[in-house]
Amino acid sequence: MDTMAPSLTRLHEHTLELIDAGSGRPIVFLHGGDGIDPRWPVLTHLAGLGRLVAPSHPGFGHSALPAHFRSVDDLAYAYLDLFEQMNLRDAVLVGVSLGGWIAAEIAVRSTARIGHLVLADAVGIRCATDETAADIADVFSLAPVDVEARAYAEPARWRRSYDDCSDDELLVMARNREALSLYGWSPYLHNPILRHWLHRIDRPTLVLWGAADRITTPDYGRAWAEGIAGAQFTLIDNAAHHPHIEQAERFAKEIARFAGLAGSATA
Amino acid sequence: MKIWQFTEQAYFPAWDPAHESLRNSLPNKFLDPQVAAGLYSRYTDEWQLCDELGINIMVNEHHQTATCMTASAHVPLAILSRITKKARLLCLGHQIGNRQDPVRVAEEIAMIDCYSQGRYEMGFVRGGPFEIWPANAQPVGQTRRFGEAYRLIMKALTTHDGPFNWEGEFFHYRMVNIWPRPLQQPHPPAWFVSIGSGPGAWIAEQRGKLGTFLTGRDSKILFDVYRKRWREMGWGQAPADQLGYLAIVAVADREEEAKRRAHQIAGYIRTGAQLSMHFFNPPGYVPPQANAQAMRMSTRKDYVPAYATVVMSDGSRVHQGRATIDQLIDAHVAFVGTPDQVYEQIKAYNEFVGGCGNLLIMAQGGDLNHADTVDSLTLFSREVMPRLQALPLDAMATAA
Numbered sequence: 001m002d003t004m005a006p007s008l009t010r011l012h013e014h015t016l017e018l019i020d021a022g023s024g025r026p027i028v029f030l031h032g033g034d035g036i037d038p039r040w041p042v043l044t045h046l047a048g049l050g051r052l053v054a055p056s057h058p059g060f061g062h063s064a065l066p067a068h069f070r071s072v073d074d075l076a077y078a079y080l081d082l083f084e085q086m087n088l089r090d091a092v093l094v095g096v097s098l099g100g101w102i103a104a105e106i107a108v109r110s111t112a113r114i115g116h117l118v119l120a121d122a123v124g125i126r127c128a129t130d131e132t133a134a135d136i137a138d139v140f141s142l143a144p145v146d147v148e149a150r151a152y153a154e155p156a157r158w159r160r161s162y163d164d165c166s167d168d169e170l171l172v173m174a175r176n177r178e179a180l181s182l183y184g185w186s187p188y189l190h191n192p193i194l195r196h197w198l199h200r201i202d203r204p205t206l207v208l209w210g211a212a213d214r215i216t217t218p219d220y221g222r223a224w225a226e227g228i229a230g231a232q233f234t235l236i237d238n239a240a241h242h243p244h245i246e247q248a249e250r251f252a253k254e255i256a257r258f259a260g261l262a263g264s265a266t267a
Numbered sequence: 268m269k270i271w272q273f274t275e276q277a278y279f280p281a282w283d284p285a286h287e288s289l290r291n292s293l294p295n296k297f298l299d300p301q302v303a304a305g306l307y308s309r310y311t312d313e314w315q316l317c318d319e320l321g322i323n324i325m326v327n328e329h330h331q332t333a334t335c336m337t338a339s340a341h342v343p344l345a346i347l348s349r350i351t352k353k354a355r356l357l358c359l360g361h362q363i364g365n366r367q368d369p370v371r372v373a374e375e376i377a378m379i380d381c382y383s384q385g386r387y388e389m390g391f392v393r394g395g396p397f398e399i400w401p402a403n404a405q406p407v408g409q410t411r412r413f414g415e416a417y418r419l420i421m422k423a424l425t426t427h428d429g430p431f432n433w434e435g436e437f438f439h440y441r442m443v444n445i446w447p448r449p450l451q452q453p454h455p456p457a458w459f460v461s462i463g464s465g466p467g468a469w470i471a472e473q474r475g476k477l478g479t480f481l482t483g484r485d486s487k488i489l490f491d492v493y494r495k496r497w498r499e500m501g502w503g504q505a506p507a508d509q510l511g512y513l514a515i516v517a518v519a520d521r522e523e524e525a526k527r528r529a530h531q532i533a534g535y536i537r538t539g540a541q542l543s544m545h546f547f548n549p550p551g552y553v554p555p556q557a558n559a560q561a562m563r564m565s566t567r568k569d570y571v572p573a574y575a576t577v578v579m580s581d582g583s584r585v586h587q588g589r590a591t592i593d594q595l596i597d598a599h600v601a602f603v604g605t606p607d608q609v610y611e612q613i614k615a616y617n618e619f620v621g622g623c624g625n626l627l628i629m630a631q632g633g634d635l636n637h638a639d640t641v642d643s644l645t646l647f648s649r650e651v652m653p654r655l656q657a658l659p660l661d662a663m664a665t666a667a
Contacts, residue, residue: 141400141545142545143543143544143545161566162562162565162566163566165562167559167563170563171556171559173559173562174555174556174559174562175555178550178551178558181405181549185405185406185550186405
């Protein structure tokens with residue numbers, strides 16, 4: 001298994017942990033609420049397709065949490081700044097789960113540096129009209145074993161014991177959980193008005209979804225696709241909320257096909 | 268030494284070990300409102316008896332739980348403000364880091380202080396981790412929100428020259444101008460709770476009263492932190508009246524009967540942890556470093572975190588929820604026995620901590636019935652309290 005070495009960069013006065021690997025057209029990968037693991041095969045696949053830029057969101061991983069950050073708005077503006085700082089152009093912007101929400105918030109603000117948009121099992125919008133209905137399974141209220149069962153098609157395969165984690169990995173897990181709460185406690189992992197601004201997304205968009213996802217169901221994914229003009233919707237079998245983990249190669253191939261990325265042989 | 272009676276007003280009929288959680292998620296179909304109505308009357312009668320016995324009253328609040336039916340501390344305190352005559356009325360307390368409207372809290376404080384002719388004492392608490400869900404309060408930054416709510420409440424209580432503006436990190440008001448204003452000037456005494464040693468210094472800086480619950484020998488550590496900071500502030504020795512300790516208290520003519528009563532009251536401790544594990548640890552409630560450490564320890568067999576234990580006289584630690592009554596007595600967590608025994612136990616605790624001016628007694632808890640509660644409270648007031656008044660307090664603190 002290849003490991004992508006993250007490095008620390010400066011974004012304004014704050015430290016941002018970032019994987020910057022491969023070359024060619026930029027592929028910006030925004031992780032979900034569980035953070036990013038440099039050992040994920042999907043990162044190698046994507047770095048074979050172009051220049052992979054994969055940050056840990058402020059507050060996640062080893063990225064600093066600026067004291068004034070409190071919403072996904074802050075993340076969207078921070079990444080618009082990062083696009084400028086790195087002079088990324090015609091980027092393929094890929095976001096999974098929380099990262100999908102951030103990607104959409106970026107795109108409704110500006111698509112100037114985005115060529116293609118990929119939203120995978122994204123949280124971020126409100127679909128249900130019944131006030132008592134939850135679109136997104138509550139990862140803060142469900143027992144961890146229930147979250148796992150909803151998030152993975154094969155939970156046992158991906159489960160890691162704390163005993164197998166280094167102290168630093170445990171600290172990162174704790175930071176990730178805290179940051180997810182900061183950005184998504186209430187309203188729960190969505191922006192109630194985001195759907196009304198999705199018409200501003202004027203780039204080809206692919207909505208990728210794990211067929212077995214029970215954190216955000218495929219129907220919720222279809223609502224994303226319906227909200228963005230011309231968006232494609234593609235299901236990935238044998239995957240739930242983390243298709244980039246459970247079906248890494250297929251995930252990368254779908255992105256390559258959609259965005260017209262040739263790349264090297266890994267994908 | 269001031270004495271305060273406390274009960275959680277438990278809905279003990281729903282205490283079934285088969286329930287995974289007694290808090291947060293237990294459906295309220297397990298509460299019979301007719302039974303609840305009867306229990307509220309009974310618990311109120313017991314507080315009213317305390318007033319007649321010369322015992323002060325403390326009320327707290329918890330939410331969505333069979334362990335405590337006091338969903339609003341101010342509801343019983345408002346009632347007690349009119350049906351009691353002498354008792355001080357302590358709210359310990361408001362979870363102001365979770366509440367959405369601190370100004371409303373200030374208004375209620377002022378009202379109850381007036382209703383009670385200035386017998387009200389206010390208390391501000393962070394609340395247990397599981398309280399995050401019923402309040403739906405963002406757990407990240409909760410201590411900062413607590414601090415801002417406290418500053419806002421104090422300013423609302425002490426500002427008398429017209430509306431002021433508040434635009435903070437968490438709260439926004441354009442015209443704060445509460446009516447009425449508290450009867451006690453400049454404001455009723457303020458209490459805070461410390462279970463770990465973290466907040467003690469800050470509480471001292473506020474000149475607040477520090478209460479600690481069921482912490483046994485560890486309470487001395489908390490009191491020392493407080494007294495040290497008080498001295499550093501240049502205020503000399505902190506009066507013992509600034510410190511309070513809550514313990515289980517059961518008195519009877521016979522030791523065995525007192526222990527039986529204590530066992531029933533200690534149902535509070537045994538059921539307190541009957542809760543799905545993940546409700547104990549909302550994200551951000553403790554720093555990531557502490558959470559990482561908790562994850563590391565969680566896979567160790569039979570690991571019990573220090574906060575869930577009490578210190579025995581031989582220095583060993585015992586799991587609070589599994590401790591016997593004899594162990595709880597040894598740990599100063601419960602004062603139990605005949606009046607003579609209870610007096611000696613409290614005297615020993617007072618000496619150990621270097622003087623504690625407020626004893627908060629949990630003389631009702633769990634399914635202890637009305638007759639036993641009345642008997643225990645009456646014996647305590649007649650046989651123990653007069654002797655406690657002679658205990659040295661401040662003199663001991665100076666020596667400590």
